[in-house]
Amino acid sequence: MGYCYDARGLLCCDVCGASGGVRKHKCPFGWCQRLALCPRCKREHPEYLTKAYHREHGNCEENHLRFEREQAERQRVLDEGKFLRVSALQHNGRVKVIFRNKNGKTRAYWMAPRNYQGLGYGTATTPEDYKARGKVTRAKTTDIYNAEKYAKASA
Ligand SMILES: [Zn+2]
Ligand SMILES: [Zn+2]
Numbered sequence: 001m002g003y004c005y006d007a008r009g010l011l012c013c014d015v016c017g018a019s020g021g022v023r024k025h026k027c028p029f030g031w032c033q034r035l036a037l038c039p040r041c042k043r044e045h046p047e048y049l050t051k052a053y054h055r056e057h058g059n060c061e062e063n064h065l066r067f068e069r070e071q072a073e074r075q076r077v078l079d080e081g082k083f084l085r086v087s088a089l090q091h092n093g094r095v096k097v098i099f100r101n102k103n104g105k106t107r108a109y110w111m112a113p114r115n116y117q118g119l120g121y122g123t124a125t126t127p128e129d130y131k132a133r134g135k136v137t138r139a140k141t142t143d144i145y146n147a148e149k150y151a152k153a154s155a
Contacts, residue, residue: 003036013038015045025049031060031067070123077124078102085125088116091147098144099127108139110148 003024004012010019014036024034025042028051035048047053054060077084083099086106090096095116099107109127115134119125130136140148 011036013041015041015048027054027058027060029054029060029064031064032058074124077126082126082128083107087144089144096139096144096147097127097130098142106142108142108144110137110139111135 004014004017006012006019008019011022011024012019013022016038018038018040020038022036022038023042024036025048026034028049032054037045037048041048051061055062074084078101081101083101083105086098086100088095088097090113093113094110095113097109097111097116099109101107107127109130111130112134115130115136118133119129127136140146
């Protein structure tokens, strides 16, 4: 979601739409987009900037805490010397998944879309996690756009 500006390029208030003197205010949990408020709305609606409001309306505290937990989990896995998923691209019915370790080394593996999608997003995911679920083949290159033999096989 972006911000709204008037014809002169001035930021508009997210609540009433008025422009002039509108300022952006941070989410108390640092999660959702900063709220643009005119001086009047800020005075009349102090609740928009409270933790209670952001807990209830944006689920901001929970999202923020989940994000922190995921970051900590990723760091823990990296510290163990493991590779973590960074990106993936489907080529002709197979998914090429790229992993990176703490030192920035990359590895790539091929797997079935079913295997890839089953683990979801946002969680710390290693090649071992996918191997436990199905067949995983080490790719020849770590270039995500290089379809290698799978593209030729099914072409
Ligand atoms: Zn306003
Ligand atoms: Zn928020």
